[in-house]
Amino acid sequence: MKKPFFTLVIVFALFFSAQDLFAQKAGPEKTKVVLADSTQLLSYPMDVMGIITNKCLGCHSPDARNEKSRDAMQWIQLQRMEAADLVAMLDEVSEVLEEGSMPPEKMLEKYPQLALTDEEVSLLKTWVESTLTEVLGE
């Protein structure tokens, strides 16, 4: 009696994991967010979103414990910014990525798993540059 039930569960599990697999292979999915003062779109490819979520949001989100990092930048604010401010913020992100100054050394001593790999830095840089080009209309 229990056998068909388990078979059904396994079939469903395989079906959904296969869908996940196909979704990943289909290329980066984008979350589009409308900017506050323009019709331009701020898009986060899933891979970029993943890096930001795993390695940046711990300190740069509204509920972060560190006041300094919270005040310096919150990723969620990007989507509410006016275009001019968004450019300024992304330019700063670009500088930080170029300098390799984030996450800070002190944080990495405690949580070495937060270090950005070369591939992640490259993905973020590409995203920052393409977003800047889009917002600046260049």
Added chain:
Amino acid sequence: MIKKIVLGLIVAMLVLQFVGPSRPTVRSENPGDIMRTTETSLEISGLVRAACYDCHSMETKYPWYGYVAPASWYLFEHIEHGREELNFSMWQELDKRKKLKALKDIQEVMEDNEMPLDAYVDMHPEADLTDDQKEMIITWARELAKGVLKNQ
């Protein structure tokens, strides 16, 4: 003995005047200056010049202690650093995104009362901006940023 010490100090001070870092250059004609390349009111221009230009432009006006080492060294370092961060005289050389970044920085340092530095205001009372004047500079920077974004 005291005479020798005083003499030694005087000689040391004299020697200091000829060594140390070189004075950051001053240039009065700056065709790419922000005040010449943007539509900025005389009032704002006056405020920004009084509060920022000694360290953030090529039009530095050196005070008397800017000619006496070692105090002048401290001053030179500040000016070099200030110009590196933002040089209003070189405005036209910045690309669009760097201009927007600079204008955002101006708004932030005004909002946070970070600039002008307290030490500078102590020696330059004309740089002591009121809250209204800071607000005027913030509004100017914000509006200018919109213009830069639209290529004006």
